[in-house]
Structure formats: structure tokens, C-alpha cells
Amino acid sequence: MSGALLEMRDVTKVYPNGVMANYKVRFSLREGEIHAIVGENGAGKSTLMKMMFGMEEPSEGEILLRGEKVKLASPQDAIDRGIGMVHQHFMLVPSFTVAENMVLGMEPKKGLGIHFAEAVRMTEEMSRKYNLAVDPKAKVENLTVGMKQKVEILKALLRGAKILILDEPTAVLTPQETEELFRELRLLKDQGHTIVFISHKLKEVKAICDRITIMRAGRSEDAFRTADVTEQEISRLMVGRDVVLKYDKEKREAGETILAVRGFSLAGSAGSRLLSDVGFTVRAGEIVGIAGVEGNGQTPLVEALTGSLAGTAVGGSVTVKGADILRADIRAIRKHGVSYIPEDRMRQGAAGEASIADNLISTQYASGKLGGGMFMNGGKIERLAASLIEAFDVRCSGPKQPIGMLSGGNMQKVVVARECSTEPDLLIAEQPTRGVDIGAAQFIHRKLIELRDRGCAILLVSADLNEILELSDKLLVLYEGRVTAYFEEPSAVGEEELGLYMLGINRQDPEQIGRAVHR
Amino acid sequence: MDSLWSVIWSTDFAFSILRVTTPILFAALGALISNRAGIINIGLEGIMLVAALTGVVTSAYTHSAWVGLLCAVLSGVMIAGILAFFTLQFKTHIILGGIAINMFASGGTVFFLYLLSGDKGASSSLQSKVLPNVDIPLLKDVPVLGPILSGHNVLTYASIAAVFAVYYMMKRTPLGLRIRSVGENPHAAQSVGVSVVRTQYTALLLSGLLAGLGGAYMSMGYLSLFTRDMTAGRGWIAIAAESMGRSTTVGTTLTSFLFGAANALANALTVLKIPSELIATFPYAATVIGLLVYAIGESRKRKKAAVKPNEG
Numbered sequence: 096m097s098g099a100l101l102e103m104r105d106v107t108k109v110y111p112n113g114v115m116a117n118y119k120v121r122f123s124l125r126e127g128e129i130h131a132i133v134g135e136n137g138a139g140k141s142t143l144m145k146m147m148f149g150m151e152e153p154s155e156g157e158i159l160l161r162g163e164k165v166k167l168a169s170p171q172d173a174i175d176r177g178i179g180m181v182h183q184h185f186m187l188v189p190s191f192t193v194a195e196n197m198v199l200g201m202e203p204k205k206g207l208g209i210h211f212a213e214a215v216r217m218t219e220e221m222s223r224k225y226n227l228a229v230d231p232k233a234k235v236e237n238l239t240v241g242m243k244q245k246v247e248i249l250k251a252l253l254r255g256a257k258i259l260i261l262d263e264p265t266a267v268l269t270p271q272e273t274e275e276l277f278r279e280l281r282l283l284k285d286q287g288h289t290i291v292f293i294s295h296k297l298k299e300v301k302a303i304c305d306r307i308t309i310m311r312a313g314r315s316e317d318a319f320r321t322a323d324v325t326e327q328e329i330s331r332l333m334v335g336r337d338v339v340l341k342y343d344k345e346k347r348e349a350g351e352t353i354l355a356v357r358g359f360s361l362a363g364s365a366g367s368r369l370l371s372d373v374g375f376t377v378r379a380g381e382i383v384g385i386a387g388v389e390g391n392g393q394t395p396l397v398e399a400l401t402g403s404l405a406g407t408a409v410g411g412s413v414t415v416k417g418a419d420i421l422r423a424d425i426r427a428i429r430k431h432g433v434s435y436i437p438e439d440r441m442r443q444g445a446a447g448e449a450s451i452a453d454n455l456i457s458t459q460y461a462s463g464k465l466g467g468g469m470f471m472n473g474g475k476i477e478r479l480a481a482s483l484i485e486a487f488d489v490r491c492s493g494p495k496q497p498i499g500m501l502s503g504g505n506m507q508k509v510v511v512a513r514e515c516s517t518e519p520d521l522l523i524a525e526q527p528t529r530g531v532d533i534g535a536a537q538f539i540h541r542k543l544i545e546l547r548d549r550g551c552a553i554l555l556v557s558a559d560l561n562e563i564l565e566l567s568d569k570l571l572v573l574y575e576g577r578v579t580a581y582f583e584e585p586s587a588v589g590e591e592e593l594g595l596y597m598l599g600i601n602r603q604d605p606e607q608i609g610r611a612v613h614r
Numbered sequence: 615m616d617s618l619w620s621v622i623w624s625t626d627f628a629f630s631i632l633r634v635t636t637p638i639l640f641a642a643l644g645a646l647i648s649n650r651a652g653i654i655n656i657g658l659e660g661i662m663l664v665a666a667l668t669g670v671v672t673s674a675y676t677h678s679a680w681v682g683l684l685c686a687v688l689s690g691v692m693i694a695g696i697l698a699f700f701t702l703q704f705k706t707h708i709i710l711g712g713i714a715i716n717m718f719a720s721g722g723t724v725f726f727l728y729l730l731s732g733d734k735g736a737s738s739s740l741q742s743k744v745l746p747n748v749d750i751p752l753l754k755d756v757p758v759l760g761p762i763l764s765g766h767n768v769l770t771y772a773s774i775a776a777v778f779a780v781y782y783m784m785k786r787t788p789l790g791l792r793i794r795s796v797g798e799n800p801h802a803a804q805s806v807g808v809s810v811v812r813t814q815y816t817a818l819l820l821s822g823l824l825a826g827l828g829g830a831y832m833s834m835g836y837l838s839l840f841t842r843d844m845t846a847g848r849g850w851i852a853i854a855a856e857s858m859g860r861s862t863t864v865g866t867t868l869t870s871f872l873f874g875a876a877n878a879l880a881n882a883l884t885v886l887k888i889p890s891e892l893i894a895t896f897p898y899a900a901t902v903i904g905l906l907v908y909a910i911g912e913s914r915k916r917k918k919a920a921v922k923p924n925e926g
Contacts, residue, residue: 186802200806208786
């Protein structure tokens with residue numbers, strides 16, 4: 096076991112907004128291997144990769160390259176040290192030719208101008224050497240996704256990359272293109288390159304990688320030899336719970352149906368299917384959880400429920416208390432008693448520069464309760480804000496403080512307070528505790544349970560298994576836009592079992608899934 | 615009506631198109647470079663105005679038109695540098711920065727004009743120099759073409775040369791490639807080590823240089839003195855020309871000439887019995903109509919692209 100080519104020792108990354116993305120992560124890359132980093136979204140894969148490529152600097156810990164401590168302050172530092180990266184969103188200029196993209200920033204010169212013939216020759220040479228067929232004179236905007244990826248790989252190789260980081264390279268490829276990519280990667284490996292392969296598709300990881308590092312909740316497990324672990328074991332390590340939260344939740348009979356989604360299918364642009372035949376109901380006084388690896392239809396579903404429908408509904412219905420809400424605007428939907436805690440509190444959930452009080456009243460200022468006519472009743476607003484700040488234990492200097500100055504947890508408490516304060520009939524909570532410290536998360540969980548006990552129907556969408564298994568009365572799993580499982584007793588479901596459904600390895604029969612729809 | 619045709623179908627009119635287009639063309643090329651770098655320089659109007667005054671004042675004090683030209687161009691670069699410093703370093707919004715430059719230029723030039731010449735309207739009391747006109751040997755004796763193309767101010771020829779220089783720079787040089795990459799996908803540029811801020815700095819300084827040349831031409835070629843607000847919206851027309859020319863060198867040049875022709879027409883029509891106030895609106899009306907036509911074309915193209923299959 097010779098020394099590692101690249102090693103990350105106890106690397107911790109805390110972002111300025113207080114989110115701890117990586118905690119004492121250890122990662123060791125051997126020369127000439129294909130090494131997978133797997134984990135769910137939010138597990139810290141991309142942060143780890145950004146630190147490897149100099150896009151972020153670690154808050155603590157060190158990075159060693161060939162046994163030597165290095166500081167990667169920018170992508171240029173990483174490139175200079177032979178680390179290349181193929182981003183998930185390609186870093187290409189669409190109107191440029193392949194050759195122009197290849198040489199950007201290191202253009203061969205003839206006199207004052209660029210030596211275009213030389214650029215084409217360099218591209219052809221690299222293309223032949225690594226058996227990655229591209230047309231140097233084609234415009235990038237006319238290339239297929241698979242071709243663009245080849246250009247990206249060649250670009251990194253042209254800049255002398257010996258270590259190649261691929262961020263979810265197969266997410267955008269067809270199965271045939273994926274096969275081709277794997278052949279190319281094996282060839283690169285044979286030529287002495289080392290590859291870091293980031294993915295959450297376990298079949299692919301098993302097919303191509305030598306070793307595998309599993310990330311979960313910002314921490315890393317030791318690396319395994321891929322041959323030594325089964326897909327099931329990997330999935331258990333990926334989604335397993337570490338701290339078990341327990342809440343005293345009394346059993347309740349569910350009441351009447353509030354939200355009903357029936358046979359709902361949604362088409363995106365270019366005819367892609369975002370959701371296929373999704374059906375479930377949420378009744379008064381119950382929490383229905385939707386689990387799944389991110390990007391399996393949760394976002395379009397929530398958008399459809401909250402009046403931001405993207406794409407075309409091609410079948411089915413979405414009703415709240417019997418009223419169709421698919422084509423209703425946001426205010427109309429809220430009038431039906433629907434509240435929404437959005438996933439992204441910075442962009443959607445709060446207005447960062449506005450005060451806590453202004454944020455708190457933003458869903459009800461138009462109702463007339465806070466003063467009618469031209470002016471708002473400042474005293475009423477202040478009293479409302481002060482009582483909510485107290486009830487939700489928001490740590491702040493007062494209702495007038497800009498919300499953007501609060502920590503993530505306290506900001507989220509304000510959002511939750513606002514959405515709960517209108518006594519909704521239906522609450523849609525999307526990743527309500529993401530990036531929030533444990534204390535605040537538990538507080539928010541208790542508030543959600545309180546709301547449920549008061550008879551509110553809650554739809555909880557979360558990638559956090561811990562949260563979803565503990566809070567949900569009923570549980571659905573989404574995979575590739577379809578419901579693949581429905582559980583009536585989520586607390587009795589093992590994480591491992593759930594993981595198999597989330598990763599599309601197992602799927603229940605339609606009859607079982609159909610039970611999610613109540614009258 | 616006959617007299618109108620006789621005005622338009624004359625070599626004088628064709629000559630005047632070139633003469634009138636020069637400042638618009640300079641500024642439009644400046645707008646092109648900065649816009650392609652993704653940072654639209656709306657301070658062009660102000661930069662031209664400052665350069666126009668600087669040229670007049672320095673040429674008067676040094677008794678040299680060339681020193682005046684140099685100082686005018688440097689002042690253009692300097693103002694663009696100030697704009698770049700505030701927008702790129704301190705992240706002032708480029709629109710606010712540009713407005714500040716324009717307002718400063720409009721008031722500041724009058725202030726300095728008054729300070730130096732004691733006149734708030736024009737610099738007629740300053741003995742400023744004028745850049746020479748150039749007769750092109752051989753060409754000047756060719757009928758029709760000679761009177762149109764020969765005998766222009768040296769900066770008019772420079773503006774034509776600038777078209778070729780900008781074309782070559784944008785298409786064939788590393789700087790041009792970087793400017794275009796920064797404007798189109800700054801992340802891509804950054805990921806290969808191209809500094810976005812430095813490239814935008816360069817682009818803004820170059821746009822200041824070109825606008826400076828345009829300003830110098832206004833007061834040392836087109837006219838032989840500085841008058842308050844003499845650029846009269848040419849910087850804005852240039853931005854419109856660049857936009858309508860779809861940010862290409864060829865397109866921008868053609869639309870600059872189109873607007874120049876509208877301007878020349880307005881000048882020519884003053885000999886007819888049409889109210890001069892109405893005529894004065896002509897170049898601006900042409901700009902609005904031009905932009906409208908362009909916008910309609912663009913939205914049609916977008917609609918076409920939207921129904922094209924297999925596009926994300």
C-alpha cells in the first residue's frame with residue numbers, strides 16, 4: 096500500500112451561512128484507480144469535490160498531494176497541479192467551436208492573433224490519443240450532451256490533468272452514451288490517469304469503480320473495495336440513520352381528505368416525463384411523507400401543488416377540499432387554507448433584507464386583519480410579530496431586525512412561524528430542516544406535530560430519512576417521477592428497505608401503491 | 615419633393631453620411647466590446663462629452679491638435695477606468711455607475727468650460743486646434759467616389775480602420791476570445807483560469823478609448839469648438855446601434871451608418887421648409903423605429919426556436 100496520490104485529512108467545511116457541509120471527512124485516492132464518491136444529495140459530495148478542485152477552501156483539515164501538503168485557493172491552482180474537473184453543468188461557451196473551447200485561456204499564438212490551425216491540430220491530437228472522437232470545428236451549441244462531455248474531458252486533459260473529477264457524469268447521458276463513457280474512462284485509467292467518480296447510481300459505481308467512499312450527512316465512511324460490498328450494503332450505508340430522534344406522537348384518526356392528487360402526470364419541456372400517474376391523499380390530522388433521492392420528481396410535484404406549475408399537466412387532478420388548484424394562482428391557493436414552507440429559505444422562503452416582522456406578515460398583509468385601507472396598523476403588526484417570535488423561540492434582537500442577519504435555524508423558524516400562524520388546513524413542508532442545527536430542527540418538528548394534532552393536513556417532502564420516518568403517519572417513495580412504494584406504518588419500515596425503494600432497486604405492486612389514495 | 619431628391623442624390627449628402635456617422639461608429643464599437651464582455655457601458659455619452667472638452671482645452675493650451683487628441687483619448691480611458699473601478703471593484707451596478715458618469719459629464723463639462731473660458735455655452739474664446747482633413751491621392755480625382763470618400767477628417771478614416779481592428783480583435787485574438795467567453799459564460803471562462811474581472815476591465819477601458827476618439831472628433835473635427843451637451847445623445851444612439859447590430863462588428867457598423875444617414879438626412883432637410891424642431895427628432899425617431907423592427911425580428915426568432923424540437 097504505497098502512499099496515496101491525493102489525501103484529504105479530517106477536512107471540515109463550514110459555509111459562511113453556518114451550514115456545516117463536511118465534518119472531519121477523510122478521503123484517500125490511489126494512483127491509477129477509479130474511485131467513487133457516493134451519497135445522497137446534501138451528503139456533502141459536491142462540497143468535498145469543490146475543495147479538491149480549489150473552488151472552496153476547507154475550514155479545517157488538510158489536503159495532501161503526493162504526500163505534500165497543498166493549498167488549493169482557486170481552480171487554477173488545482174489545474175496547475177494536474178487536477179481536472181468535468182462539471183455537471185458544462186463549462187463551455189456555446190457559440191465557440193470545439194477547438195476554441197479547448198484552447199480558451201491558453202491560446203496558441205501566431206503574431207498577434209490566435210493560431211487556429213494549431214488549436215485544431217492540438218484538439219485532434221488529444222482526441223486521437225485518448226480515443227475521444229470530437230469534431231474540432233463543430234460549434235459546441237450544436238453538439239449532443241455526450242459530445243459536450245467529451246470536450247470537457249479533453250479540455251481537462253489538455254491542461255495536463257492526471258486526476259480527473261467527474262461530477263455525476265452519467266446524470267445527463269443516455270444508457271448508450273454511458274456505456275461509451277465507461278469505455279473511455281477505462282482507457283484513461285489504462286493510460287495512468289486517476290478518476291474520481293461522483294454518483295448516486297449504484298449500478299454504475301459497481302460497474303466501473305475500483306473503490307468507493309460513502310458520504311452521509313457530511314461525514315465519510317472508510318473506503319471500500321467495490322468488489323467487497325453489495326448494492327444493498329452501499330445503500331444501507333448511504334441512507335442509514337445515525338442519531339435517532341424520537342417524538343411522542345399520539346395516534347390519531349385521520350379526518351376528511353384535504354389534499355387529493357389523483358393519477359397526476361406532468362410533462363416537461365421536450366416531452367420528458369416529470370411525474371407519471373402519481374396518486375395519494377392527505378387527510379386532516381395526518382402527516383404524509385414523501386421520501387426519495389432528490390431529483391426524482393419532488394420539485395415538480397411541490398411546484399404543482401403551490402401554484403408554480405412548470406410543464407404541462409397531461410393527466411389527473413389535484414384538488415384541495417374538492418377545489419381544483421392546478422391552474423389557480425398562489426393567492427387563490429392560499430385562500431383555500433394552504434401554507435407552504437419552501438425548500439430554499441434564502442431565495443423563496445424569506446426576503447433577506449426585510450425585517451422579521453415584514454417577513455412574518457407577508458402571507459397575511461392583504462387579508463385586512465392588519466389594518467385596512469391605505470395604511471397598515473403598525474402596532475398590530477408589532478404585537479403579532481413579537482408573539483410569534485416568542486412562541487417560536489426565534490433568537491433575534493427584535494421584530495425590526497433584518498431576517499438575513501439571523502442564523503439558518505432562526506431564519507427557518509421565522510418561515511415556519513409564518514406558515515403555521517395562519518392556522519392552515521394544509522401545510523406543504525419541503526425540506527423544512529435542511530441545513531438547520533439539531534436544536535432548531537427538533538423545535539420545528541415539534542411544531543409540525545402540534546399542527547397535525549390540531550387537525551392540519553401536512554405533506555412533508557424530505558430527503559432526510561430520519562425526519563421523514565419519525566414524523567410521517569403515512570409514507571410514499573418517489574423514484575423517477577413515480578410512486579414506487581406506500582407504507583401505512585412508516586415507523587415499522589427499516590431504512591435499508593426504504594433505501595432499496597429510493598434507489599429504484601425494489602418497487603411495490605400497483606395495488607399496494609393504490610392504497611395511498613383515500614376517498 | 616424634387617428638392618428633397620436632389621438633396622439626397624448628391625455627393626454632398628453621401629459625404630455627410632460618413633461625416634455624421636463617425637462619432638456614432640466609434641461609440642458603437644466601444645459599446646460592442648464592453649457588451650460582448652457582459653458589462654454594458656452606458657456611460658459612453660458622458661465619456662464622449664468629457665473627451666470632447668478635454669481635446670479642446672488641451673489643444674488650446676499646447677497649440678497642438680495631436681496632443682489634444684491624445685489627451686482626449688486618455689480622458690476617455692480614465693473615465694471608463696473610474697466606471698470600471700466602481701462597478702468591478704466595488705460592485706456598483708453598472709447602470710447606476712453609467713448614469714453617474716453621464717450626469718457628472720453633463721454638469722462637469724459646463725463647469726470647467728466656464729472656469730476656463732468664462733462662457734457657459736461654447737468654447738469659442740479658446741484657441742483650440744482642429745484635426746486635419748485628408749485628401750486621398752488618386753481617389754480624390756475619381757468622379758462621384760472622389761468627392762464622397764476623399765477629404766474627410768483623419769478621425770473619420772480612423773473610425774473605418776477601427777472597424778477592421780475591432781473585427782480582427784474580437785474574432786482572431788486571444789483577448790477577443792476571452793472577452794466573448796466572459797460575456798457568454800463567465801463560469802466557463804473562470805474554470806479555465808480566465809479572470810472575468812480583468813477581462814471586463816480591459817473591455818471597459820477599450821470602450822472608453824473608442825468613445826474618447828468619438829468625443830475628440832465631435833469638438834476637433836465635426837465642429838471646431840466645444841458646446842454644452844454637444845454629443846446630443848450620440849452615445850445612446852450608439853448603444854441602440856450596437857444592440858440592433860446584434861453585437862456583431864459588421865452589423866453594428868451597418869446600423870451605425872443607418873443612424874448616421876438618418877442624422878445626415880435631418881441635417882439636409884433643414885434647407886427645406888419643414889419645421890426644424892420636427893427634423894431634429896428624426897435621428898431619434900429612426901432609432902426607436904429601428905429598435906422596434908429589431909425587437910420584432912428577435913421575438914419571431916425566439917418563437918421559432920421555442921417550437922424547434924430537442925431543445926432544452
